Amino acid sequence: MSNAAIGEGIGQPVRRKEDFRFITGNGHYTDDIARPRQTWAYFLRSPHAHAKIRGIDTKSAETAPGVVAIFTGKHVADDGLGGLICGWTVSSKDGTPMKVGPHPILAVDTVRYVGDHVAMVVAETLAEARSAAEMIDVDYETLPAAVALAACQSKDAPQVHPEAPRNTCFEWELGNKSETEAAFAKADRIVKLDLTNNRLIPNAMEPRAALGEYDKGTGTYTLHTTSQNPHVARLVLSAFVGVAPEHKLRVIAPDVGGGFGSKIFIYAEETACVWAAAKVGRPIKWTADRSEAFLSDAHGRDHLSHAELALDKNGKFLALRVKTVANLGAYLSTFSASVPTYLYGTLLSGQYDIPAIYVEVDGVYTHTAPVDAYRGAGRPEATYLVERIVETAARETGIDPAEIRRRNFIRSFPHQTPVIMAYDAGDYEASLDAAMKAADHKGFPARKAEAEKRGKLRGLGFSSYIEACGLAPSAAVGSLGAGVGLWESAEVRVNPTGNVEVLTGSHSHGQGHETTFAQLVASRLGIPMEQVEIVHGDTDKVQFGMGTYGSRSGAVGMSAIVKALDKIETKAKKIAAHLMEAAVEDIVFENGTFTVQGTDKTMPWAQLALSAYTAHGFPSAEIEPGLKEGAFYDPTNFTFPAGCHICEVEIDPDTGVTRIINFVAVDDFGTIINPMIVEGQVHGGIAQGIGQALLEHGVYDPESGQLITGSYMDYCMPRADDLPSFNLGFTKTVCPSNPLGMKGCGEAGAIASPPAIINAITDALGIRDIEMPATPARVWAAIQSRPRAAAE
Amino acid sequence: MPVVAMTVNGKPASADVEARTLLVHYIREQLGLTGTHVGCDTSQCGACVVHVDGRAVKSCAILAVQAEGAEIVTVEGLAKNGELHPVQQAFREHHGLQCGFCTPGMIMTAVDLIRRKPNLDEKTVREELEGNICRCTGYHNIVKAILAASQEMR
Ligand code: FES
Numbered sequence: 001m002s003n004a005a006i007g008e009g010i011g012q013p014v015r016r017k018e019d020f021r022f023i024t025g026n027g028h029y030t031d032d033i034a035r036p037r038q039t040w041a042y043f044l045r046s047p048h049a050h051a052k053i054r055g056i057d058t059k060s061a062e063t064a065p066g067v068v069a070i071f072t073g074k075h076v077a078d079d080g081l082g083g084l085i086c087g088w089t090v091s092s093k094d095g096t097p098m099k100v101g102p103h104p105i106l107a108v109d110t111v112r113y114v115g116d117h118v119a120m121v122v123a124e125t126l127a128e129a130r131s132a133a134e135m136i137d138v139d140y141e142t143l144p145a146a147v148a149l150a151a152c153q154s155k156d157a158p159q160v161h162p163e164a165p166r167n168t169c170f171e172w173e174l175g176n177k178s179e180t181e182a183a184f185a186k187a188d189r190i191v192k193l194d195l196t197n198n199r200l201i202p203n204a205m206e207p208r209a210a211l212g213e214y215d216k217g218t219g220t221y222t223l224h225t226t227s228q229n230p231h232v233a234r235l236v237l238s239a240f241v242g243v244a245p246e247h248k249l250r251v252i253a254p255d256v257g258g259g260f261g262s263k264i265f266i267y268a269e270e271t272a273c274v275w276a277a278a279k280v281g282r283p284i285k286w287t288a289d290r291s292e293a294f295l296s297d298a299h300g301r302d303h304l305s306h307a308e309l310a311l312d313k314n315g316k317f318l319a320l321r322v323k324t325v326a327n328l329g330a331y332l333s334t335f336s337a338s339v340p341t342y343l344y345g346t347l348l349s350g351q352y353d354i355p356a357i358y359v360e361v362d363g364v365y366t367h368t369a370p371v372d373a374y375r376g377a378g379r380p381e382a383t384y385l386v387e388r389i390v391e392t393a394a395r396e397t398g399i400d401p402a403e404i405r406r407r408n409f410i411r412s413f414p415h416q417t418p419v420i421m422a423y424d425a426g427d428y429e430a431s432l433d434a435a436m437k438a439a440d441h442k443g444f445p446a447r448k449a450e451a452e453k454r455g456k457l458r459g460l461g462f463s464s465y466i467e468a469c470g471l472a473p474s475a476a477v478g479s480l481g482a483g484v485g486l487w488e489s490a491e492v493r494v495n496p497t498g499n500v501e502v503l504t505g506s507h508s509h510g511q512g513h514e515t516t517f518a519q520l521v522a523s524r525l526g527i528p529m530e531q532v533e534i535v536h537g538d539t540d541k542v543q544f545g546m547g548t549y550g551s552r553s554g555a556v557g558m559s560a561i562v563k564a565l566d567k568i569e570t571k572a573k574k575i576a577a578h579l580m581e582a583a584v585e586d587i588v589f590e591n592g593t594f595t596v597q598g599t600d601k602t603m604p605w606a607q608l609a610l611s612a613y614t615a616h617g618f619p620s621a622e623i624e625p626g627l628k629e630g631a632f633y634d635p636t637n638f639t640f641p642a643g644c645h646i647c648e649v650e651i652d653p654d655t656g657v658t659r660i661i662n663f664v665a666v667d668d669f670g671t672i673i674n675p676m677i678v679e680g681q682v683h684g685g686i687a688q689g690i691g692q693a694l695l696e697h698g699v700y701d702p703e704s705g706q707l708i709t710g711s712y713m714d715y716c717m718p719r720a721d722d723l724p725s726f727n728l729g730f731t732k733t734v735c736p737s738n739p740l741g742m743k744g745c746g747e748a749g750a751i752a753s754p755p756a757i758i759n760a761i762t763d764a765l766g767i768r769d770i771e772m773p774a775t776p777a778r779v780w781a782a783i784q785s786r787p788r789a790a791a792e
Numbered sequence: 793m794p795v796v797a798m799t800v801n802g803k804p805a806s807a808d809v810e811a812r813t814l815l816v817h818y819i820r821e822q823l824g825l826t827g828t829h830v831g832c833d834t835s836q837c838g839a840c841v842v843h844v845d846g847r848a849v850k851s852c853a854i855l856a857v858q859a860e861g862a863e864i865v866t867v868e869g870l871a872k873n874g875e876l877h878p879v880q881q882a883f884r885e886h887h888g889l890q891c892g893f894c895t896p897g898m899i900m901t902a903v904d905l906i907r908r909k910p911n912l913d914e915k916t917v918r919e920e921l922e923g924n925i926c927r928c929t930g931y932h933n934i935v936k937a938i939l940a941a942s943q944e945m946r
């Protein structure tokens with residue numbers, strides 16, 4: 001169907017503007033860019049999880065064919081460069097700030113995980129750089145490593161950073177402890193559950209890459225890189241690492257092949273490439289191979305939790321208390337401290353009215369790759385915990401899982417939870433009802449019985465999730481320790497010929513902003529979408545922006561565009577009033593035409609645009625020439641997408657293989673601009689959630705700290721035949737805190753789906769818990785160890 | 793250095809290559825055809841799929857010298873006379889791509905799949921995509937696009 005046939009308005013499934021270049025092989029990803037005299041970088045990485053570096057001998061490598069330069073931590077330190085930072089400071093219960101060990105660009109005297117950066121070789125070709133790296137002689141004194149999360153806080157565990165005794169970076173708490181204890185004391189029933197949230201490795205299909213350049217004539221640095229937020233990268237590289245002053249550093253994130261959080265962060269390799277480009281006086285290119293990505297991209301999740309839910313005799317929740325140990329890896333990555341704290345603890349109320357909540361989180365260093373935000377970031381961990389314990393409560397009380405949820409749903413808004421968040425709007429029962437209908441909940445017993453006849457086990461699992469998106473009101477996050485504000489910017493430039501460029505601080509790496517944003521602008525200005533160009537990802541073009549993560553580009557990024565468009569309309573009306581000799585209040589702007597109300601005087605958009613630039617006879621005191629407006633939008637609240645996912649599984653007890661028979665997702669994202677794109681976001685999120693629940697697991701050897709799942713042979717990525725087609729639906733409550741009423745859709749699938757799947761599997765097997773990923777081996781073992789009665 | 797000669801997207805191409813050069817690196821770096829991508833180093837992701845003598849091949853799994861004399865088609869050579877191939881059209885129509893990184897490999901795989909198995913069903917498409925990983929789409933719309941293209945081309 002052509003876009004002409006479906007229309008381009010808000011709410012239409014407009015086909016994407018960006019697709020043409022991608023389906024014809026004309027995208028421009030970082031690794032596609034080549035420069036004259038370009039050199040290649042290769043990073044020598046630590047083969048040990050923990051070792052002292054006694055010395056690095058680069059002499060023979062320096063004379064290897066093609067070598068241009070070799071850099072070690074000493075060069076970086078001698079040049080006065082700072083280390084990488086964590087942009088969010090979390091404090092412990094006792095008020096002390098988190099304990100941060102230094103995070104050098106290249107290791108100085110210690111390596112702290114397998115894959116840690118030891119030296120950078122720059123050569124004429126990648127092959128030569130790689131060969132030379134093999135000739136570098138590093139004298140390591142290997143040390144015992146702290147790997148298994150559960151053991152890392154013991155007093156004899158090897159230390160990752162001397163600054164953090166017992167490897168504990170922070171002991172954080174949220175909620176009201178005494179109220180929670182009091183509620184537990186009078187509870188009729190207490191449900192307890194221990195949960196593991198498995199470590200994941202993000203695996204955007206485009207590996208990280210960088211191209212660093214230095215212009216000697218102007219003293220300007222340019223970094224092309226795979227970033228979700230090029231302006232934040234520039235700020236960190238300039239203000240904290242000290243590569244170059246901000247105005248002498250340009251960061252460009254061109255087409256980026258997926259991020260899922262992993263490309264928010266500022267990493268050592270990209271930093272080293274742009275810094276060293278000036279040292280060698282030539283452009284430096286680096287592209288991670290997949291094995292390097294496994295070792296050095298920030299990983300996700302990795303929690304151990306104990307949860308307790310207090311209920312009264314009617315199944316009403318009274319209180320929740322949670323103790324979580326969160327793995328931070330060897331160094332704090334850019335936002336890692338915020339993920340298991342403010343992005344996690346604040347969502348533990350789920351969709352439920354829980355009067356008292358208390359959560360404690362210990363952030364713990366280990367000799368593994370840094371752990372930071374991965375699609376959902378904290379919210380999947382919270383949702384998993386809440387929806388698993390609610391399901392367990394249903395089973396232990398004998399109350400139907402849907403009914404126990406209904407009894408506890410929040411029904412009036414705004415609702416202040418005990419853990420900071422104030423939910424603004426929602427209708428949780430509506431999505432539960434719609435999901436149950438789509439999943440044919442009524443027909444489940446018959447399907448289960450039929451499966452049983454074939455010797456198969458069927459189960460059904462719910463997940464009624466909520467998340468907080470649209471990150472975030474700057475004042476709110478500032479008070480919680482963020483080092484940045486989380487507003488967004490937009491600039492609308494109307495050209496004299498009437499077409500429009502929109503500059504946004506959001507960044508698209510698959511989300512289709514070039515389409516959705518253009519849809520908004522075109523429908524507002526009454527011009528065709530092809531006359532709207534969305535410009536993003538270049539710090540020289542867009543003045544500043546906070547980038548894309550936390551499902552913020554719609555609710556925050558588009559709100560900034562709306563604000564800029566409001567200003568455009570105000571000015572355009574002034575010009576129209578002047579040109580048509582009418583009062584501003586009498587000008588109506590509709591479908592691309594300015595009309596003087598009650599007359600037949602009109603002026604089309606293109607004519608007005610031209611007049612704005614010819615500016616003939618403008619009263620210059622009142623109207624400036626030109627038509628260009630910018631806006632910064634700071635949200636007033638988080639947004640709260642919510643919904644219900646239901647998963648039906650069938651398990652083969654002979655093999656332990658779980659097949660997803662039906663996956664229903666009903667989501668309330670508020671206003672939807674382009675349903676085709678939104679559905680695509682949900683599909684991708686669910687696939688990652690199914691990956692977490694059934695397939696994916698980042699595993700380190702607990703003794704040696706070697707990454708065991710370091711390639712696609714060992715880390716099980718979801719393939720097409722692991723997944724079903726998905727069954728999606730939407731409900732809608734408009735978000736009251738932004739002009740378009742949008743809530744955000746990028747992460748919901750990954751947040752909601754894992755507990756639905758595990759609830760279905762435990763239902764099928766009649767067991768209390770199974771660890772993610774519920775691989776066939778684990779499922780089979782669980783079947784074998786079931787009590788006999790249940791097995792029959 | 794050995795010289796390799798092959799036909800790429802209908803045009804003769806020949807160059808000196810190091811014997812260890814993979815076909816994908818030859819295509820990307822020496823010919824400058826960057827539509828073909830590299831997503832892994834274990835020949836599993838399929839981002840690098842091109843056609844070698846009409847068959848889908850992972851270009852990271854063969855050396856450039858092994859393609860001596862071959863007829864290579866990359867994603868850049870799929871559209872004919874400015875007309876998109878039906879599989880390309882279907883990917884756009886059914887939103888079978890998000891970040892676009894896996895897309896060239898997916899499309900080249902799909903074209904070959906439809907040639908080999910004109911009567912596709914969902915199960916077969918999913919099984920046949922075993923060697924192509926997409927992290928963005930959950931495959932839902934890729935499967936839809938391939939089924940639609942195979943209908944269209946019947
Ligand atoms: S790059 Fe060829 S299969 Fe991954």
Ligand code: FES
Nearest residue numbers: 890894926927928
């Ligand atoms: S579209 Fe991004 S990996 Fe497939």
